[in-house]
Amino acid sequence: MEPSAEAHAAQIDRKGYTVIEHYISPEQLELGRAFIKQQAATRNGEYFCIHGIEELSGTMFAGLALSTPFKDRMAQLYRLQSGREPATEEQVFPVIRCLQGRSGLKQSHFYHFDATAVTALLPLYIPTEGEHCGDLIIFPNTRHIRFNALRNVIEKAVLHNTVSQKLVAFAVRRGWLKPIRLKLVPGNLYLFSGYRSLHANDVCDPSMLRATALFHFGNPHHESALARSLLGANKRRAKLDHNGLRPVN
Template identity: 40%
Template sequence: MDGRGFACVEGFLSDVELAWAKAFVASAINKAGGTYVGFVGKSAVAGSGLDRLAEDAGFQSIFTRLYRHAVKRPPPPIEFYQLLRCLTGTAAADHSLNFHYDSYVITGLIPIEIPTEGQTGDFLMVPNTRPIRTSYAANLADKMLVDNRLSQLVLRRLRLRAQGPVTRIKMVPGNLYFFWGYRSIHTNEPCDPDKVRATAVFHYANPHAGSGLRSRLGR
């Protein structure tokens, strides 16, 4: 993670666990009429197996140990910001190629369904481009530098260069990928409308959770 930008635990989910999650995704897409659907929170993915994973002590300990390594401080209590994103149909393009920084120090990503032909929705990142900011205002300034039309255009062009700064990761369902989400600019490429790209995301440790400015802006 410090060097190439990410780490991979191959075969993290068993075949049974992966099949369970895939069945949940297929049912959700069917109920949504074959279009994009997203879930936020552990309760929203009840029955997928991902809710149980969030409670697993061994899984949680990976995040707390990584936090100690990165921040050199005792880790905060585990409170995952958990997502399940299911990209398919024409709406999938609206949820792709939006480069950004995460608000959380560590991001764990588990692909559930990944296309193998056409546009496969590769994961893209420019790793470790900033430190963990001491103030929410500095963090906000970083995000504004990325989240604008010119920066997005430049990053989208850079992804096409074979020797450019953008790292391309072809993900494998059932693997577990870790990266410093707060420090790394990242996004996903689109997948073909007739394919499904489903990923479970676990965010951990927002360094600005107690910020007064963040609270005021949120209100």
Template identity: 45%
Template sequence: MEAPALQLITYEISNKGSACIANFLTSDQLKSLKESVRAEAEKHKGSYFAHHGGSEIESSLLGALGASPEFRNMLESVYQAGAGQAAYSNEILKVLRCVQGTSGRRESNCFHYDASLVTALLPIEIPQDGVDRGDLLLFPNGRRIRSNVLINVLEKALLQNALSRKLISAAIRHNFLHPQKLQLVPGNLYLFWGYRTLHANEPCDPDHRRATAIFHFGDPHAGSLATRLILKLNQRRARRATALGTQPAA
């Protein structure tokens, strides 16, 4: 990707809250990913599931995309523009999440900050009509990168709990808070500062499937013991949630 395009992406993320690369996937690539999701969805019999890495992702187009030098260079450049320095690690954490049936509705509006600075969201299947489409809600760039990992942990603990999420959701319903709302289009790529942006998805109609791939890049606190423990905890919760057919909060 050429420098002017990267500059535009980082400008839009910083000043508008997110950037969108339209038609990031070709129609054939999108079709391939939909087929992969459909096969996995059948295995889970209409319940929520998520894969944090693993063969299900690496054997699909998502694995090839994550290994693409051009894609990796884009994430590295965007991170450096946002953080003012190169990332500690060049690892890309790849996640596939699928909300289907009634299982995912219980955990909608689970507002959270990501561990990574750069979040690249790739919608695969998204309802385009109706009210409950699983739209993405953003409170963009509401905090800076914290110099102390403990401050980051405390902030996440204060906001990423059931009570805080209920209060935020109620404030939105009563028009006290006004998040940005993005209706996601399959095949587009959406980038935002996940670490700095409080975000969640709205409920999705249980008669439709909402499947997204998320690429996390550049944890500002990578290498710290707290970060490693939180990552392990989140991955354990994700595996347990998939087994139970529910959606993890973080």
């Protein structure tokens, strides 16, 4: 019997993450991988990212993001972590992220906090040979959920800059900082609080393919014009609204 949302939330609070093993079937994993291979073939072997339900329409990733049981799980985790109800119109925001080639190297050790309280990570392709497999690196629950949007913006400004990122990466490589390192297993679902936990991926060998599906839910600053204007660069770049949909003109 699968653990309850309360059990998952408790594990996230205690360990920084929780895992649902074999969350998707081997057949679903192959469907997801087929989509990744199709997309990767058009990107000249370099890094790419796909944002939002509409860009992923017709794929298993959009179907998962739109499924009621999946959204209910994410919403329950948000309630347990924040003590508040999510916005009624908020949707799960899916992202496909694929590291490959030299440009993929630039995406390593990019330490950041997510805009949403709940992050679900579904690995699709993960290297298993060599030293650099793109492990997930987490500093678990290093801050609380901030309902003050200005404070959140200031914290992100301090950490989401080149100098801070390089300092943290250097300290991790030297062993001065000791985060959690997760060896991801394709088909498992990893749940953690991306908002509270500083995280990044380790270096991935440019000759290898590392592909994951990410699902974000529970923006504490959903109604904040300040947060929307200063944060959420990925959605603006993809010309999406805060729910990952293309605005109707």
